[in-house]
Amino acid sequence: MLNRRFLRVKVLQALYAFFQTSDNDLTVVEKNLFQSINRLYDLYLYRISLLLSILQAARLNMEKNKAKKLPSEEDLNPNMRFVENKALLILDNNAELKSLLEKKKIDWSMHFDDIKKLWRKIKDSDEYDRYMNQPANDFNIDKKFLNRLYETFIQDETLFEHLLHEQSIYWYTDMEVVDINISKTINGFDDSIKPFHTVVLDLYKDEQDDRKFVQELLRKTILFEAEYNTIISDKTKNWELDRIALMDIIIMKMGFCELEHFENIPVKVTMNEYIELSKNFSTPKSKNFINGILDKV
Numbered sequence: 001m002l003n004r005r006f007l008r009v010k011v012l013q014a015l016y017a018f019f020q021t022s023d024n025d026l027t028v029v030e031k032n033l034f035q036s037i038n039r040l041y042d043l044y045l046y047r048i049s050l051l052l053s054i055l056q057a058a059r060l061n062m063e064k065n066k067a068k069k070l071p072s073e074e075d076l077n078p079n080m081r082f083v084e085n086k087a088l089l090i091l092d093n094n095a096e097l098k099s100l101l102e103k104k105k106i107d108w109s110m111h112f113d114d115i116k117k118l119w120r121k122i123k124d125s126d127e128y129d130r131y132m133n134q135p136a137n138d139f140n141i142d143k144k145f146l147n148r149l150y151e152t153f154i155q156d157e158t159l160f161e162h163l164l165h166e167q168s169i170y171w172y173t174d175m176e177v178v179d180i181n182i183s184k185t186i187n188g189f190d191d192s193i194k195p196f197h198t199v200v201l202d203l204y205k206d207e208q209d210d211r212k213f214v215q216e217l218l219r220k221t222i223l224f225e226a227e228y229n230t231i232i233s234d235k236t237k238n239w240e241l242d243r244i245a246l247m248d249i250i251i252m253k254m255g256f257c258e259l260e261h262f263e264n265i266p267v268k269v270t271m272n273e274y275i276e277l278s279k280n281f282s283t284p285k286s287k288n289f290i291n292g293i294l295d296k297v
Helices: 004-020 026-066 086-093 095-103 109-123 126-132 139-154 158-165 171-187 207-223 225-235 246-261 267-281 286-296
Strands: none
Touching: 004 026, 004 171, 004 207, 004 246, 004 267, 026 086, 026 095, 026 109, 026 139, 026 158, 026 171, 026 207, 086 139, 109 126, 109 139, 109 158, 126 139, 139 171, 158 171, 207 225, 207 246, 225 246, 225 286, 246 267, 246 286, 267 286
């Protein structure tokens, strides 16, 4: 689920916090770093459980319509395509997912009124209408619609993003990677999946290797800080160190650390990764500045 680029982002955030405070306790910083990485999995589960809450709202709506004093033919015999969406039912019936949601106490019951509003918005959409009136009942059509539903009605739904941001300040930058991985989760479904199969992704691709990478990058960037300050001062003779943005300094130090201590990572990969970090987390001019310094080094 997590790639090295995202792990570099997490280390960058941790180092920025470390260099901003006078209480530089590496043990605390490292603990908070891994906690923020682990909590990303909670965000992944919260976003998936939104789909299950929408399914619950749809089922309740059907039952409510059937219970009317004067139900229509449509109320009594509704189109079942959405509540029987095969891709959605894979999530709903999955034992491992249910266990994870219960263990981590993840649900949207406190906000079910908002879930019902979202369901009505989906139900009134042209996207939903086209899906419900498809002539064929096909697994790939179900999977494609579930992806479209997530992208259109959940991915950029500001209310639910706001509710999640209240739980963790880090989740603002984590949303994109989670949304990509939910799409991967759905695209990985096939009609042979059983309720006891694993359908959710693991947090790490290789937990031992990835945790070692994060820990060493954090520790060695801090350990060799004085050396890296000297390199930056030497390579930026026309600039005082305190005139360079802190974020740029940290990105360069991480780049130096990776070039010096991670011989298994190609130099070109390191260069590209830290230029990308500068594009996303620093000023518009930082990319060329950091590229130039890393290239000299």
